[in-house]
Amino acid sequence: MKYKKQKIKLILPILLTFILAIFFSYNFYRLKTEWNRFFQITVHREVQKIQSMVNSTIESGGDPVSSLSSYMEKSDFLKGAKLYLYNRDITIPGSETDENFVEKKIHFKNFSISLYFDTSKEKEINKHIIIQFITGTAISAILITGILVFFRLYFKERETLQKEIYEKDRLKSVSIAISSILHEVKNSLSRLNMIAYRIISTKDSKYAELLQKEIMELSKIIDETASVNKPIKITEGKVNLKNIIVKIVNEFEKILKEKQIKVQIFGEDVKTHGDKKLLESALRNLIKNGIEALEFKKGERDLSISIRKEKDKSVILVEDNANLPIDKENLFLPFKSTKDKGFGLGLFNTKKIIETHKGKISVYKHLGKTVFKIELPL
Numbered sequence: 190m191k192y193k194k195q196k197i198k199l200i201l202p203i204l205l206t207f208i209l210a211i212f213f214s215y216n217f218y219r220l221k222t223e224w225n226r227f228f229q230i231t232v233h234r235e236v237q238k239i240q241s242m243v244n245s246t247i248e249s250g251g252d253p254v255s256s257l258s259s260y261m262e263k264s265d266f267l268k269g270a271k272l273y274l275y276n277r278d279i280t281i282p283g284s285e286t287d288e289n290f291v292e293k294k295i296h297f298k299n300f301s302i303s304l305y306f307d308t309s310k311e312k313e314i315n316k317h318i319i320i321q322f323i324t325g326t327a328i329s330a331i332l333i334t335g336i337l338v339f340f341r342l343y344f345k346e347r348e349t350l351q352k353e354i355y356e357k358d359r360l361k362s363v364s365i366a367i368s369s370i371l372h373e374v375k376n377s378l379s380r381l382n383m384i385a386y387r388i389i390s391t392k393d394s395k396y397a398e399l400l401q402k403e404i405m406e407l408s409k410i411i412d413e414t415a416s417v418n419k420p421i422k423i424t425e426g427k428v429n430l431k432n433i434i435v436k437i438v439n440e441f442e443k444i445l446k447e448k449q450i451k452v453q454i455f456g457e458d459v460k461t462h463g464d465k466k467l468l469e470s471a472l473r474n475l476i477k478n479g480i481e482a483l484e485f486k487k488g489e490r491d492l493s494i495s496i497r498k499e500k501d502k503s504v505i506l507v508e509d510n511a512n513l514p515i516d517k518e519n520l521f522l523p524f525k526s527t528k529d530k531g532f533g534l535g536l537f538n539t540k541k542i543i544e545t546h547k548g549k550i551s552v553y554k555h556l557g558k559t560v561f562k563i564e565l566p567l
Contacts, residue, residue: 206329206332206333206336207329207333209329210325210326210329210333213325213329214322214325214326217318217321217322217325218322220318221315221318221319224311224314224315224318225311225315228308228311231266232291232293232306235264235266235267235304235306236293236295236304239257239260239267239295239302239304240295242256242260243256243257243295243297243302244297247297253272253302254272254279254281254282257270257272257281257302258281258282258283261281261283261284262283265307266306266307267304267305267306267307268284268285268287268290268305268306268307269281269284269285269286269290269304269305270284270302270303270304270305271284271302271303272300272301272302273300273301273302273303274299274300275299275300284305285305286305287305287307289308289309289312290305290306290307290308291305291306291308292304292305293306381404423463423464423467423545423546424464424466425462425463425464426462426463426464426465427460427461427462428460428461428462428463428464428465428468429458429459429460430459430460430461430468430472430496430503430505430565431454431456431457431458431459431496432458433465433468433469433472434454434472434476434494434496434505435454436469437469437472437473437476438452438454438476438494440473441476441477441480444480445480445492448480448483448484448490449490450480450483450490450491450492451489451490451491451492452492452493452494453491453492453493453494454493454494454495455493455494455495455496456495456496456497457496457497457498459496459497459498459503459567460567461503461565461566461567463546463565464542464546467542467545467546468542468546468565470538470539470542471538471539471542471543471563472505472507472563474535474536474538474539475507475536475539475561475563476492476494476507477535478507478535478536478561479492479507479508479509479511479559479561480492482509482511482513482559483509483510483511486510486511486512489510490509490510490511491508491509491510492507492508492509493506493507493508494506494507494508495508498567499564501566501567502548502564502565502566502567503564503565503566503567504562504563504564505562505563505565506560506561506562506563507560507561507563508555508558508559508560508561509558509559510557510558511559512557512558512559513559515552515553515554515559517552520536520552521536521537521539521540521550522537543563543565546565546566547565547566548563548564548565548566549563549564550562550563550564
């Protein structure tokens, strides 16, 4: 979309310049046509005038040759004339002949006259118009070329700048990610060290269970980080979404009791095709996210999960009444987290899993609740 807008910005000034060039070209063409038309009208009027003069001279018994000679001496336009009488050519005194002159014939009862008009002014003005047209076209071409070069340099510089900004942001994200990962790993290693010490000193089996749990958490951190840029492979099968939700809620039963969070599950058994483990992981991330959001809420803590069918898709809603602000732009980005613990891969992986299943995930506020909406094809 961005490149499309840049292309429009590039094409628009070129198109305007091109339209302007066509407009000027049309005006030059019209000017030339109008001038030629004016010249033809002037010649036509001059011929009519001479014809009228010759007729008047004949009617009054005068000499048409003498009249034409006198008229030609005074005219800047008429440069020559010939009279054709009984197969005789009579050149009017003072006549000039040139191949560039325009010849017009007038026919009378017993003779005819050829008139020769000077077209040098017409040709000079036509030449001037053509020179101006060529100059205007050349200037338009230079202008279009200049605009192309300018925009090419501008977009090149802008692209370089955007790459630099992107690279800075990427390095910043990588730096934050590394810091977050190291922080989590360091915390896990500290806990592992303490648990190992307890096992040695007390030989209590419950600490061995804690050790196993911490190792699994650390392994999960490493797996999530390693899978950021890897494509997800789906092993398809029939999946009962409600059964998955019930199973996940049971996993969090102890935490839900401790934090006094009331969980409600609504809806029917909805079956779909997909990867059970991946969908389980996505829903676990969302439910865990809701539990963590409710951790510091005062008063009633409600978490509701509903599932229903809508035409050719299944819809899952995960709602909590923590009423925390939503940063929609960064919510599903990796390494963007508002929590002290974690580094923002949960929701990123959830979105990735849902979209791999040709579904979509969205978040919005409704009556003071934060609602995550998942849509999956049935």
